[in-house]
Amino acid sequence: MANTVHSQPRYTKRLMLRPFRRRDVSSLHDAVTASLVDLQPWLPWIEGYDRGVSQRFIRESVSAWAERRAYDFTIRAADDLDRHIGNVSIWTTSQQNAIGEVGYWIRSDESGKGYGTEATTRVIQIGFEEMGLHKVQLRIAVGNTRSERIAQRLAFTLEGTLRDEVKVGDRWLDHTVWSMLESEWAVQRERHRAEGTIA
């Protein structure tokens, strides 16, 4: 497995993805506070959120990238690089079996534009083509239909349901697991290229 991910920006049709920098705290904090209602049902770290959570996230993100533990990207519109649109991350869950997982969120006032699907496509490409993964997974809370639509639009296969997988507030959420294999990516990559989503 290659597992070397460079830190230069990546581009899609409309977006730029790059690693976090310390000075991204304000733009990240703005995006989270503008999206609390939509993030809170699904993401455990939202409980008790304050600016310090974003500060610690960026500090940890910089270390994780340097130590090759996880790759977090800030998503920016190519025509407005100052505004944080959302996060997309990829990390290895099994080194031996070359399996990785992707997670994402998009700020509320930019949702429904296909940005989640577009950014996730580019990060899946990193997983297969830079990290050398054999399989990429998504874990999605049961009931999170917007996120399920991303898995379906990207032609992931539903593998099954994990019971009480994540505790959000005082609720335990079942999660579905979705996956794509490297052989399937080879086919999907051509579709995304034909649609102009990725180069």
Ligand SMILES: CC(C)(COP(=O)(O)OP(=O)(O)OC[C@H]1O[C@@H](n2cnc3c(N)ncnc32)[C@H](O)[C@@H]1OP(=O)(O)O)[C@@H](O)C(=O)NCCC(=O)NCCS
């Ligand atoms: C789930 C999430 C990432 C989707 O991001 P997005 O950029 O809106 O997604 P896309 O625009 O690529 O579209 C995904 C689907 O959601 C639909 N959708 C997006 N916003 C919507 C809205 N406000 N109301 C209804 N449907 C919406 C889109 O139409 C699309 O469905 P389609 O394929 O049937 O057309 C975003 O809503 C989010 O961050 N939610 C909270 C955090 C979260 O759930 N993260 C994922 C954890 S697994």
